[in-house]
Amino acid sequence: MTLLDPSVVWSTFVAVVVLVTPGLLIAGAASIRGIALVALAAPLTIATVGVVGVLSEFVGVWFGWWSVLVLALVAAIATRLLMRKRTPPAWARGSSHDALVLSAGALVALIVVGVIAYRDTPVGAISQTYDAVFHLNAAASILDTGRASSLELYRLTNPDSASIDFYPAAWHSLVALTSQIALVPVATATGAVWIAVAGALWTPGVVLLTRAVVGRHALPGWRLLIPVALSTCFAAFPYLLLSWGTLYPTGLATALLPAGLALLWFAVPLNRVAFARGVLPAFRRSVYPASLLLVWVVAAVFAHPRTLITFVALAVPLAVLVIVLASQGLRRAGRRRSAMAVVAIPIAAVVIAVAAAGVILVRAYDLVNDPISNRLTGGPATAHQDLLASAIQVLTAAPLSAPGDLPLPPAILLAAAVLAGAVLAFRSRRALPVVLGVLVMGVLYCLAAGSNDDLAKILTAAWYKDKYRLISVLPLLSIPLIVLTLEWLRRGIRHGPRIAAAALAATVLLSWFGPTLSVMSEQIGRTFALPQSEKAGTLIDADEIALLEQVASIVPADQRVLSNPWDGSSLVWAIGHREPVFPHLVGVWGADRDIVATRLDEAGTSPDVCEALDNLRVRYVIADPEKLWGGTDPQAALYAGIDRAVASATLVPVLTEGSTVLYRIDACGPLL
Incomplete structure (x- = not known):
């Protein structure tokens, strides 16, 4: 659509x-x-x-x-x-x-x-x-x-x-x-x-x-x-x-x-x-x-x-500016003790807070026996480039993009306007904290995207060392800096209003139609691309969606649907209006769900499997042989019992679309 x-x-x-x-x-x-x-x-x-x-x-x-x-x-x-x-x-x-x-x-x-x-x-x-x-x-x-x-x-x-x-x-x-x-x-x-x-x-x-x-x-x-x-x-x-x-x-x-x-x-x-x-x-x-x-x-x-x-990280530069102004204002008014207190109290509070947070984190995460070097080692937390490449991405407004950590083409004019605004901000008291905020978030992005050292992990752990979460903050700080640049052009040079208008138009149009956002659109398209029948490591395909859309016509509204969630069929709730037994790929599921996940193939021979199915109100299974990421994630092994039941041919096929099949469980009799 x-x-x-x-x-x-x-x-x-x-x-x-x-x-x-x-x-x-x-x-x-x-x-x-x-x-x-x-x-x-x-x-x-x-x-x-x-x-x-x-x-x-x-x-x-x-x-x-x-x-x-x-x-x-x-x-x-x-x-x-x-x-x-x-x-x-x-x-x-x-x-x-x-x-x-x-x-x-x-x-x-x-x-x-x-x-x-x-x-x-x-x-x-x-x-x-x-x-x-x-x-x-x-x-x-x-x-x-x-x-x-x-x-x-x-x-x-x-x-x-x-x-x-x-x-x-x-x-x-x-x-x-x-x-x-x-x-x-x-x-x-x-x-x-x-x-x-x-x-x-x-x-x-x-x-x-x-x-x-x-x-x-x-x-x-x-x-x-x-x-x-x-x-x-x-x-x-x-x-x-x-x-x-x-x-x-x-x-x-x-x-x-x-x-x-x-x-x-x-x-x-x-x-x-x-x-x-x-x-x-x-x-x-x-x-x-x-x-x-x-x-x-x-x-x-x-x-x-x-x-x-x-928010706190971005507020710190503003707080520092307010403390400096307060100290200066109090000193000029002859309130020297108050001026000292307004500096000393925040510093002491920060030191105490950092020390307390450090102690709490060491104890809560057992960092003595399981150090930070053993953590944040997979997925988006792993850096695949160096600090210089990361810094260039910040300076050119061209971050890495998913899928595949693809470097986007640089947005030169946009980045130049931000840099000029950062220089001009040193003349504006109100805008100076924005520059410092850009510096803070830019450095954190560089550490997340360009380093696997312990220091990088410690400083970016609050964001899961996720470079995408960090870089997404920079635009809100960059836009006021660009406006500062345009205001300087408008007021500070001859024919300023016309030049500022032309600079704005060029910046916006080259952004909209330039290579940076063009590749960004392509990347979003790859993330949402829907294969017809061959998933090739994706979550769901068109055939599976077609089957999920028909599930409500077969499965009663008071029953849940069982499936290995890694094959995409757990989206039956969002697509087919029937609650899945496993609404996400991982969880702490409890005894009944663990039984059907690991031992569904024993239905009919182990009474506790049928009892679990009864408790969960399940008589239908959806299965597709293709899994997200090819089924290579170790966490997908929990649902091996469902896969074995499908492979054993003990389930009764009810509906088929491509490689996706809706099965009925007859081994436990009808639900009462």
Whole structure:
């Protein structure tokens, strides 16, 4: 399905409505206007959706659009009462004209991102990756069960565990809501939500952050469209994570970062004079943005809490700048003791926190007996190039791309504009932390992509030493720097406005139609490519999808379907609306599931196998001889009993499509 397919247009429209409507209600009640209204709507929605998921589980209410809308209305009323006599700060009181310009620009950005990302693959295609199984089935489970709690979602892979780790459910909830309202398959809703996130969350957030860094006077009126256009130009985001993983929740959380950083910029005083009367008075205007930042943190937790580590890493340069300004301002006001304290206390806190974290990590991960050198040694954590090659990729805005760690062609003009902005930022106090943030994330990417040393592992472990997660952060920092470059051209040289406009047009057009994004589109196409019948190491093929789409007509709705999940058939939940026994490739499955995985071939001869099948309510098996990565992963061996049962010809074939077969288990008799 192309972007012009009516079902794709409709589902993308629904995804945008789902993503912004609750947040618009709450932001409007808080009297937020202008670009802040557009930029904060989606973060407020994500926080609302995450909270509703937990509350609905707690009170036993079905999760759906109605429950989200009810909580949004309650939150809007409460916000209105709290804000009745309060006036938002200037940055949150923009004009309706700015809001309309940004909304129109975000719509165009949405289309551009959709065209580039899905140029070589249908929007409803399935990512041929390990992670796709869990994410698609998690959305299907929310849709079918009405349970969307982040405190329970991980039970999909730990069904019999007494306690479950937190797993963020915001992404899967948005997909389920879109599928529910638009009446489209989960895979189509997944593509639609990715496009909607790019247009309704990422792009407005980038604009708000750019204004926070560069200043509101640099982007009046139609010039708001400058960062809008630039938000679609970088391969590292919003495109790269589609080809790797595919990391849907991480993509959602990364798209949240610009709005959170903007709120942080608005929350801190960035001049010495503000500290003349002391530290607390300097922050008297920070309550409003800090309150919104707290809600943003809730949204980030439900999107992907590990992104908060990235947020902290990017906040450190800003915090250092504020500490320096505070110390200088207090000294000039004659408050020398306060000036010393404002430096000494944060340093002491950081030292204590680092030491405590080190002790906790050494004990929790037994790093004495199992050192870091033995960890982070496989998959994306292994570096296959050197530090110099990695540094060149950062400097040329051309990261490695999945599949295959392919170096993308350099984006020379885009990279030059970022570099020029970095130089100019040293003249701007507000923008200097952005340069330091680029340096921090760039160095971390180089270590992840170009080194296997222990130090590289230690510094990048919070990101799983995953170069793709690290490089995806750089665009949100690069765009304000490019705007600084364009502003210098516009104001600082003869015929500046015309030259700046020409430079912007050249940068954007060469990005859209240049080799970097062209190869990026091809890479995404490879990740989502659907073979007809020969998988050649991919997850699923067209024949298997055709069979899964027919399963609901044969398997009763109250029964589960058994399969070796490594052959792609566990996607029967997302495609065929029947719950699989194993909704992901790995998990802590419990006794009954372990029995059928390892000993299904003993059905009819071992009563405990039939008992397990009865407990799980299973009488059908789906099998395909071809497995993800050729079945070479050792973890696939757990399901050998299913493979042996299929090979033994004791199962009864019911439906066949290509090499994929739906079998019936007759050895245990009918289910009661």
